[in-house]
Amino acid sequence: xxxxxxxxxxxxxxxxxxxxxxxxxxxxxxxxxxxxxxxxxxxxxxxxxxxxxxxxxxxxxxxxxxxxxxxxxxxxxxxxxxxxxxxxxxxxxxxxxxxxxxxxxxxxxxxxxxxxxxxxxxxxxxxxxxxxxxxxxxxxxxxxxxxxxxxxxxxxxxxxxxxxxxxxxxxxxxxxxxxxxxxxxxxxxxxxxxxxxxxxxxxxxxxxxxxxxxxxxxxxxxxxxxxxx
Amino acid sequence: xxxxxxxxxxxxxxxxxxxxxxxxxxxxxxxxxxxxxxxxxxxxxxxxxxxxxxxxxxxxxxxxxxxxxxxxxxxxxxxxxxxxxxxxxxxxxxxxxxxxxxxxxxxxxxxxxxxxxxxxxxxxxxxxxxxxxxxxxxxxxxxxxxxxxxxxxxxxxxxxxxxxxxxxxxxxxxxxxxxxxxxxxxxxxxxxxxxxxxxxxxxxxxxxxxxxxxxxxxxxxxxxxxxxxxxxxxxxxxxxxxxxxxxxxxxxxxxxxxxxxxxxxxxxxxxxxxxx
Amino acid sequence: xxxxxxxxxxxxxxxxxxxxxxxxxxxxxxxxxxxxxxxxxxxxxxxxxxxxxxxxxxxxxxxxxxxxxxxxxxxxxxxxxxxxxxxxxxxxxxxxxxxxxxxxxxxxxxxxxxxxxxxxxxxx
Numbered sequence: 001x002x003x004x005x006x007x008x009x010x011x012x013x014x015x016x017x018x019x020x021x022x023x024x025x026x027x028x029x030x031x032x033x034x035x036x037x038x039x040x041x042x043x044x045x046x047x048x049x050x051x052x053x054x055x056x057x058x059x060x061x062x063x064x065x066x067x068x069x070x071x072x073x074x075x076x077x078x079x080x081x082x083x084x085x086x087x088x089x090x091x092x093x094x095x096x097x098x099x100x101x102x103x104x105x106x107x108x109x110x111x112x113x114x115x116x117x118x119x120x121x122x123x124x125x126x127x128x129x130x131x132x133x134x135x136x137x138x139x140x141x142x143x144x145x146x147x148x149x150x151x152x153x154x155x156x157x158x159x160x161x162x163x164x165x166x167x168x169x170x171x172x173x174x175x176x177x178x179x180x181x182x183x184x185x186x187x188x189x190x191x192x193x194x195x196x197x198x199x200x201x202x203x204x205x206x207x208x209x210x211x212x213x214x215x216x217x218x219x220x221x222x223x224x225x226x227x228x229x
Numbered sequence: 230x231x232x233x234x235x236x237x238x239x240x241x242x243x244x245x246x247x248x249x250x251x252x253x254x255x256x257x258x259x260x261x262x263x264x265x266x267x268x269x270x271x272x273x274x275x276x277x278x279x280x281x282x283x284x285x286x287x288x289x290x291x292x293x294x295x296x297x298x299x300x301x302x303x304x305x306x307x308x309x310x311x312x313x314x315x316x317x318x319x320x321x322x323x324x325x326x327x328x329x330x331x332x333x334x335x336x337x338x339x340x341x342x343x344x345x346x347x348x349x350x351x352x353x354x355x356x357x358x359x360x361x362x363x364x365x366x367x368x369x370x371x372x373x374x375x376x377x378x379x380x381x382x383x384x385x386x387x388x389x390x391x392x393x394x395x396x397x398x399x400x401x402x403x404x405x406x407x408x409x410x411x412x413x414x415x416x417x418x419x420x421x422x423x424x425x426x427x428x429x430x431x432x433x434x435x436x437x438x439x440x441x442x443x444x445x446x447x448x449x450x451x452x453x454x455x456x457x458x459x460x461x462x463x464x465x466x467x468x469x470x471x472x473x474x475x476x477x478x479x480x481x482x483x484x485x486x487x488x489x490x491x492x493x494x495x496x497x498x499x500x501x502x503x504x505x
Numbered sequence: 506x507x508x509x510x511x512x513x514x515x516x517x518x519x520x521x522x523x524x525x526x527x528x529x530x531x532x533x534x535x536x537x538x539x540x541x542x543x544x545x546x547x548x549x550x551x552x553x554x555x556x557x558x559x560x561x562x563x564x565x566x567x568x569x570x571x572x573x574x575x576x577x578x579x580x581x582x583x584x585x586x587x588x589x590x591x592x593x594x595x596x597x598x599x600x601x602x603x604x605x606x607x608x609x610x611x612x613x614x615x616x617x618x619x620x621x622x623x624x625x626x627x628x629x
Contacts (some may be wrong), residue, residue, distance in 0.1 A: 169547055
């Protein structure tokens with residue numbers, strides 16, 4: 001379980017996160033929703049200790065983040081972070097060199113699934129293909145949690161479909177996923193839990209299937225209520 | 230440890246192309262230089278002896294014999310060394326900033342490696358250190374080679390032969406090529422401390438942005454003051470408190486203090502304060 | 506397998522309904538093997554936990570059964586299969602009646618129209 005407890009973060013005078021709390025469970029897909037600039041990315045960065053917080057704490061399986069955490073939780077940022085001059089094979093080698101949990105078999109499988117060649121250079125990948133490699137480098141790690149920042153934004157529809165397919169496959173089976181998006185429509189049926197953010201706070205945290213069952217509302221219905229009241 | 234070594238290997242790999250170009254420039258310029266310098270000298274001698282009909286002995290008396298030092302004091306020799314030094318000095322900064330401001334933000338990857346983040350710091354420092362050693366080695370191999378070329382081009386009567394051990398005593402070369410193991414430790418240890426202090430300053434900037442620049446500069450100045458303290462005190466009180474050996478011991482101790490502080494602060498910044 | 510999911514009804518209920526329709530129309534035969542939970546989730550792009558829930562519910566209702574580690578199958582129980590068909594017919598008629606009642610049409614006229622429409626569509 002990832003527990004985010006009352007975290008606060010200021011950029012200059014601007015309070016980007018003003019006491020955000022939520023939990024994300026293993027085996028569930030948790031979706032952080034909010035318009036751009038509400039600090040979704042900052043939350044993911046904070047979970048990975050990639051940006052300091054002004055207040056609050058984050059626990060991963062009950063522990064504060066430490067060097068071992070990076071074998072348990074991995075972050076897939078919204079743009080590929082491997083060096084442009086590397087080939088896909090180099091990038092995979094880098095992961096294999098540094099992570100015990102790198103699963104080469106799964107990486108090869110994903111490469112086939114995405115129909116990409118190892119010899120391609122990172123710099124020459126299209127936006128959609130770069131997003132897929134970015135995803136591959138995270139998915140091929142045997143981790144408990146995957147954090148994905150806007151995996152669907154700015155890429156073509158076919159890449160989007162392929163990436164969506166990953167969510168229902170054995171590749172994320174049993175793992176916890178935290179995904180940020182400003183556009184929930186594509187993945188409405190894929191997610192377990194929704195965390196609605198605005199102005200640095202959590203407006204509502206709910207289970208999407210429960211809301212459909214108990215209130216007869218779609219995720220978008222709830223968003224409409226919460227954001228336009 | 231294992232991941233540290235892989236990181237060193239990785240960091241070296243990222244600079245290898247530029248590094249090889251630096252080595253190539255050094256070789257080409259210096260070898261060309263020694264030939265040009267020797268020919269200049271011979272042309273001068275030719276002119277004096279055959280055109281102005283000056284006796285050979287008078288020419289040598291007037292202009293001196295050609296020695297390696299004629300070449301070593303020229304831009305042909307010092308230029309490439311200065312270029313390499315400047316490139317590596319620049320790379321002390323680039324080795325960090327390229328990870329944030331390069332085309333893809335590679336610092337994410339480095340900070341998420343399942344190892345203590347200070348290893349990234351050590352790997353980068355080690356790479357710089359190894360690259361300096363590498364360039365000095367290349368220079369050491371080049372010196373006898375250049376000496377030999379000189380012997381081929383300039384006839385015996387016109388030249389003074391210097392042994393390698395004499396050449397490396399030539400002013401700044403004594404620092405690049407220490408004469409003893411102790412000197413090696415002192416010079417390169419000091420170099421390593423300077424790199425660590427600059428790295429710490431860079432990490433201050435990367436952690437606190439504008440405020441961090443001031444903190445970085447402040448930290449660098451503080452380090453200099455600490456290191457120079459014994460000398461400063463002696464100047465202020467105009468008195469020699471310490472024997473040279475004692476001075477060396479105190480400076481070594483202060484150097485270790487500054488190094489330890491840099492590592493400790495960098496570790497803290499990388500763990501708690503740095504931002505992608 | 507093609508399900509048009511809406512966003513407001515619980516997904517697991519929509520899945521169960523889909524299975525019932527397939528059973529009632531004979532697309533799923535008694536004893537037929539059905540996709541695994543994960544396959545289903547993957548094919549219709551729903552959350553695997555939801556697929557799991559739909560299967561669990563269907564098992565409790567006796568619509569499907571699972572023997573040890575084998576794939577799940579459609580039930581062979583005639584009584585349950587019959588009830589499914591009946592349930593769907595009754596549901597459809599109920600919603601038809603509700604909407605027709607709101608326009609206030611005599612039942613004879615409606616039945617006549619229904620019959621004509623049915624025959625016409627069968628001839629097409």
